[in-house]
Amino acid sequence: MTISFSLQGSSGTARAGTITTPHGPIHTPIFMPVGTQATVKGLTPDMVTAAGAEIVLGNTYHLTLRPGDELIRDLGGLHKFMNWQKPILTDSGGYQVFSLAQQRKITDAGAKFKSHIDGRTLELTPEKAVEIQENLGSDIAMVLDECPPADGTPEVQRNAVRRSLLWAERCQKHHTRADQAQFAIVQGGLDYELRRECAEPLVAMGFPGYALGGFSVGEAPEKMHAALPACAALLPAHKPRYLMGVGTPRDLLIAIGAGLDMFDCVMPTRSGRNALAFTSTGPVRLRNAKHRRDPASLMSDCACYCCANFSRAYLHHLFHTEEMLGPTLLSLHNIAFYLQLMREARMAILADDYTEFARSRLAALQVPN
Amino acid sequence: MTISFSLQGSSGTARAGTITTPHGPIHTPIFMPVGTQATVKGLTPDMVTAAGAEIVLGNTYHLTLRPGDELIRDLGGLHKFMNWQKPILTDSGGYQVFSLAQQRKITDAGAKFKSHIDGRTLELTPEKAVEIQENLGSDIAMVLDECPPADGTPEVQRNAVRRSLLWAERCQKHHTRADQAQFAIVQGGLDYELRRECAEPLVAMGFPGYALGGFSVGEAPEKMHAALPACAALLPAHKPRYLMGVGTPRDLLIAIGAGLDMFDCVMPTRSGRNALAFTSTGPVRLRNAKHRRDPASLMSDCACYCCANFSRAYLHHLFHTEEMLGPTLLSLHNIAFYLQLMREARMAILADDYTEFARSRLAALQVPN
Numbered sequence: 001m002t003i004s005f006s007l008q009g010s011s012g013t014a015r016a017g018t019i020t021t022p023h024g025p026i027h028t029p030i031f032m033p034v035g036t037q038a039t040v041k042g043l044t045p046d047m048v049t050a051a052g053a054e055i056v057l058g059n060t061y062h063l064t065l066r067p068g069d070e071l072i073r074d075l076g077g078l079h080k081f082m083n084w085q086k087p088i089l090t091d092s093g094g095y096q097v098f099s100l101a102q103q104r105k106i107t108d109a110g111a112k113f114k115s116h117i118d119g120r121t122l123e124l125t126p127e128k129a130v131e132i133q134e135n136l137g138s139d140i141a142m143v144l145d146e147c148p149p150a151d152g153t154p155e156v157q158r159n160a161v162r163r164s165l166l167w168a169e170r171c172q173k174h175h176t177r178a179d180q181a182q183f184a185i186v187q188g189g190l191d192y193e194l195r196r197e198c199a200e201p202l203v204a205m206g207f208p209g210y211a212l213g214g215f216s217v218g219e220a221p222e223k224m225h226a227a228l229p230a231c232a233a234l235l236p237a238h239k240p241r242y243l244m245g246v247g248t249p250r251d252l253l254i255a256i257g258a259g260l261d262m263f264d265c266v267m268p269t270r271s272g273r274n275a276l277a278f279t280s281t282g283p284v285r286l287r288n289a290k291h292r293r294d295p296a297s298l299m300s301d302c303a304c305y306c307c308a309n310f311s312r313a314y315l316h317h318l319f320h321t322e323e324m325l326g327p328t329l330l331s332l333h334n335i336a337f338y339l340q341l342m343r344e345a346r347m348a349i350l351a352d353d354y355t356e357f358a359r360s361r362l363a364a365l366q367v368p369n
Numbered sequence: 370m371t372i373s374f375s376l377q378g379s380s381g382t383a384r385a386g387t388i389t390t391p392h393g394p395i396h397t398p399i400f401m402p403v404g405t406q407a408t409v410k411g412l413t414p415d416m417v418t419a420a421g422a423e424i425v426l427g428n429t430y431h432l433t434l435r436p437g438d439e440l441i442r443d444l445g446g447l448h449k450f451m452n453w454q455k456p457i458l459t460d461s462g463g464y465q466v467f468s469l470a471q472q473r474k475i476t477d478a479g480a481k482f483k484s485h486i487d488g489r490t491l492e493l494t495p496e497k498a499v500e501i502q503e504n505l506g507s508d509i510a511m512v513l514d515e516c517p518p519a520d521g522t523p524e525v526q527r528n529a530v531r532r533s534l535l536w537a538e539r540c541q542k543h544h545t546r547a548d549q550a551q552f553a554i555v556q557g558g559l560d561y562e563l564r565r566e567c568a569e570p571l572v573a574m575g576f577p578g579y580a581l582g583g584f585s586v587g588e589a590p591e592k593m594h595a596a597l598p599a600c601a602a603l604l605p606a607h608k609p610r611y612l613m614g615v616g617t618p619r620d621l622l623i624a625i626g627a628g629l630d631m632f633d634c635v636m637p638t639r640s641g642r643n644a645l646a647f648t649s650t651g652p653v654r655l656r657n658a659k660h661r662r663d664p665a666s667l668m669s670d671c672a673c674y675c676c677a678n679f680s681r682a683y684l685h686h687l688f689h690t691e692e693m694l695g696p697t698l699l700s701l702h703n704i705a706f707y708l709q710l711m712r713e714a715r716m717a718i719l720a721d722d723y724t725e726f727a728r729s730r731l732a733a734l735q736v737p738n
Contacts, residue, residue, distance in 0.1 A: 038686065042693040044674070067661065067686045075664055075682055083678040292436065295444050305413070309452045313444055317407065317436045324411040324693060 003139065003181040003208055005240050011354035013229065013259040016346045019209075019240050021087040021139040022179045023079065026054045028240065028261035029345050031252065031338040032089060034269065037062050038072075038082040040335070041269050042328045045083050051304060051332055052339035055087040055139075057264050060132050061096035061124070065115050069135035077137030089264075090138035092129040092171075092185075094145045095213075095245070106146065108166060126170035134177045142211065143171035145185040150218035157189040160214070161198040168202055183209040183242060186234065190219060190227050199234035210235040211242035212260070221251060228258035249278055249341055250365055253358045256345050268334030273327040275319040278337050282365050284312075286330065291316040304336035305329075372508065372550040372577055374609050380723035382598065382628040385715045388578075388609050390456040390508040391548045392448065395423045397609065397630035398714050400621065400707040401458060403638065406431050407441075407451040409704070410638050411697045414452050420673060420701055421708035424456040424508075426633050429501050430465035430493070434484050438504035446506030458633075459507035461498040461540075461554075463514045464582075464614070475515065477535060495539035503546045511580065512540035514554040519587035526558040529583070530567040537571055552578040552611060555603065559588060559596050568603035579604040580611035581629070590620060597627035618647055618710055619734055622727045625714050637703030642696040644688040647706050651734050653681075655699065660685040673705035674698070 002022065009016045019026040033040045033048055036059040040048050048056060058078050063069055072081050078088055094111075097104055101113035101122075110125030126144045133141035144167045146160040164187045175182045184207040188194035202210065212231055215224045228243070235241045242262035243255050252263055268278065275286040279299040284291075286298075294312040302308075306315075306329040318326030341361070348357030371391065378385045388395040402409045402417055405428040409417050417425060427447050432438055441450050447457055463480075466473055470482035470491075479494030495513045502510035514533040517525045533556045544551050553576040557563035571579065581600055584593045597612070604610045611631035612624050621632055637647065644655040648668040653660075655667075663681040671677075675684075675698040687695030710730070717726030 037690045037692055038683070039692050039694045042697075044694065044697070045678070046674070062690075066690050067682070071662060071682070074662065075680065081680070081683055081686075083683075293440060293443070305415070309414070311444065311450070313436070313440070314407070314450055314452075317450075321406045321431075321435050323406055323408050324696065325408045325413065327693065328411075328413070328697070 002179055005209070005238065007238070009350040009352070011349045011352045012257065013232070014256050014345070014349045014354040015259060015261060016349040017240070017261060021055075021181070023085060023087040023139050024054070026087055027343075027346060029252075029256045029342050029349075030054060030262055031335075031342050032057050032262060032264040033335050034059075034264055034266045035082065035084070036266075037066065038078060040331075042273065042324075042331045043269075043335070047305070047328075047332050048084070048335065049086070051336040052343065053086070053335065055089060056084055058082075058088050058090045058136060058138060059093070059096065060090050060129060060136070061093035061100065063136060064093065064132050065117055065122075069132040073135035073137070079137065087139040088136075089140040090133045090136050090142065091244070092133065092142040092144040093124055094129070095147050097124055098147050106163075108163060110144075126167040127174045130171050130174045130182075134175075134180065137177075138180060140209065141175070141180050141182050143168045143182060143184050145187055145213055147187065147213050147217065148189065150189065152189065154191070157187070157191060157194055160187050161194055165198060165201055168205065172205060172207070181208040183207055183211050183240075185211045185213040185244070186231070187214045189214055190223055192227070192230055195227075195231050196234055199231075203234070203236055207239075209240040209242060211244050213244045215243060216246045216251070221247070224251070225254045228255055228260065232259035249338070250362060252338070252341065253345070253362055256349075257354060257358050268338050269331045272331035272334045275326065275330065277330050278334050280337075280361070280364055286312065286315045286326070287319050288316075298333055299337070302333065302337060302340065304333050306333040306336075371548055374578070374607065376607070378719040378721070380718040380721045381626065382601070383625050383714070383718045383723040384628060384630060385718040386609070386630060390424075390550070392454060392456040392508050393423070395456055396712075396715060398621075398625045398711050398718075399423055399631055400704075400711050401426050401631065401633040402704050403428075403633055403635045404451065404453070405635075406435065407447060409700075411642065411693075411700045412638075412704070416674070416697075416701050417453070417704065418455070420705040421712070422455070422704065424458060425453055427451075427457050427459045427505060427507060428462070428465065429459050429498060429505070430462035430469065432505060433462065433501050434486055434491075438501040442504035442506070448506065456508040457505075458509040459502045459505050459511065460613070461502065461511040461513040462493050463498070464516050466493055467516050475532075477532060479513075495536040496543045499540050499543045499551075503544075503549065506546075507549060509578065510544070510549050510551050512537045512551060512553050514556055514582055516556065516582050516586065517558065519558065521558065523560065526556070526560060526563055529556045530563055534567060534570055537574065541574060541576070550577040552576055552580050552609075554580045554582040554613070555600070556583045558583055559592055561596070561599055564596075564600050565603055568600075572603070572605055576608075578609040578611060580613050582613045584612060585615045585620070590616070593620070594623045597624055597629065601628035618707070619731060621707070621710065622714070622731055625718075626723060626727050637707050638700045641700035641703045644695065644699065646699050647703050649706075649730070649733055655681065655684045655695070656688050657685075667702060668706070671702065671706060671709065673702050675702040675705075
């Protein structure tokens with residue numbers, strides 16, 4: 001198998017493992033910074049590495065539109081193109097077809113839609129999603145799935161599960177690259193029975209890893225938190241479990257406790273660009289006037305380049321004057337903070353102390369800043 | 370004296386020297402990246418250092434508007450505020466009052482104007498310009514001057530010289546900080562006699578360094594090139610000579626030959642943000658479609674982080690998709706290129722081979738890219 005997964009410890013249902021990939025190891029639980037268009041927005045690969053990242057995401061939908069997956073293949077693949085030598089996971093583009101594309105028409109054959117960039121008509125089939133990701137050359141590729149919004153009717157959810165299963169089979173059949181692992185995606189919304197009906201056949205198909213899709217798509221966080229333990233338990237214990245598109249530090253602490261291993265979210269970079277920093281005592285809004293004269297670092301116990309070198313007053317100034325360095329420094333800190341949280345969670349799991357760790361960290365997140 | 374200047378060599382009228390400041394040495398000829406608002410746009414201080422910078426500029430006008438020079442003083446000065454531990458030069462704000470401020474009214478007393486940010490009425494007198502720069506704590510401060518446009522009438526030019534002399538005296542008298550050197554500015558446009566009338570009394574006043582202002586303010590580059598040798602010769606040989614706000618790589622090669630030592634310009638960073646890269650064979654426009662599939666680095670004999678790690682195809686993609694990393698990488702390269710050019714010029718001067726060096730580099734700049 002292209003990737004392997006070993007468990008080093010557990011604490012309750014929380015797990016500490018290692019995913020071995022063609023581009024090196026990933027220590028779980030892990031947060032994966034999002035590099036939608038072959039760049040983690042505002043950061044050089046050196047900065048992403050310095051922030052502690054072991055894997056980044058690439059985006060099939062965006063990269064096939066610009067610059068094109070065949071161009072990336074011809075130039076030596078996504079790792080070389082974006083100068084990122086550690087592992088890369090690519091999503092299948094399904095989520096973006098549902099959230100970004102215009103005039104989309106979904107049938108069992110695939111998705112037809114117009115590009116949100118230039119209106120070109122494009123088609124994304126399960127086979128095409130596999131081919132694009134093989135061109136990109138990611139270490140982990142995702143099957144094409146249908147990801148309905150949280151308020152989709154039971155009928156919509158059932159059809160998404162049926163279609164996602166159909167597409168997963170076609171993706172598995174079409175996949176050829178020996179140096180790339182293909183992960184399956186479980187849909188089913190907040191309906192446990194539907195999740196089970198989706199997970200069981202996928203598990204029987206023997207994918208090297210499994211994801212929970214269709215969370216954080218509009219439902220209240222508490223509903224997701226409540227659903228995660230049972231849904232995670234549907235996935236094989238000896239394979240990596242990936243919760244897609246989630247979430248806040250709170251979401252991650254709860255999801256790790258439920259037995260999930262991998263996470264991605266645009267939140268740390270998008271919030272960073274908008275002057276919102278994550279810290280161990282909750283969010284800090286750097287545009288707030290109270291930071292104008294504050295010589296303190298953003299977070300006293302953070303070793304990232306931003307916290308080691310700059311004051312809140314300086315960060316406030318950068319956002320106040322719309323300087324590019326503000327979004328860069330805060331994106332860097334937020335990713336470093338997420339990854340530091342993952343490392344600490346891993347240590348707590350290895351010490352079999354995760355419940356207490358999560359309890360105290362969740363309590364600290366409520367301290368007003 | 371706060372700073373000292375020593376000459377290590379010369380080649381014709383070109384000079385290689387060292388300026389010693391409270392924050393370390395500067396090897397001349399030197400290009401100074403512009404950090405208008407306490408940040409070199411798009412770059413971390415680590416990147417500016419890696420690009421080879423030995424000194425950066427700060428801007429009195431911008432920093433007194435936001436965040437305020439007293440705030441910067443209270444937080445430990447500009448070096449600490451922006452986390453730049455090498456030398457800083459601050460301009461006096463005169464140029465910005467003339468180019469940016471609204472409803473300005475200039476008298477011998479000083480300049481009254483409205484802020485271009487929020488319309489506040491402000492006053493900049495020679496004394497105030499000194500106080501602001503002492504609050505900022507730069508290693509080198511500039512006197513307040515009047516900088517007329519190139520098409521200013523002889524009357525306008527004469528009055529600017531008269532007023533700049535008056536203001537230089539008041540600046541010198543008001544200056545108190547022992548750890549800061551104050552440089553004088555020679556105005557006079559393209560009229561040599563006027564330049565001489567401005568330079569002679571300033572030289573008699575014994576400033577530790579001298580600048581030529583009022584160049585690159587709308588005149589044809591050739592007119593500036595022709596005027597520089599005689600104007601540079603008006604300045605003391607044993608003190609640093611600074612050509613303000615200039616220029617292209619071609620301008621710098623010619624100005625070094627004329628005997629100038631220090632340069633600043635927004636061009637490398639501003640052009641970098643707009644997808645224009647400087648190289649030894651002339652400018653490269655990365656938005657141009659011909660770079661779409663080009664696996665070559667931007668400049669083969671450049672060791673900067675951009676050229677060492679990314680292809681022209683990737684840079685084209687970053688600008689095409691409006692990713693922040695494009696402006697960052699090209700600003701970094703452009704500054705590294707300017708500073709590499711300065712180091713090579715210095716070596717050529719020390720080898721007493723500057724004329725041939727400049728001739729071959731100027732010829733190479735014409736090669737189409």
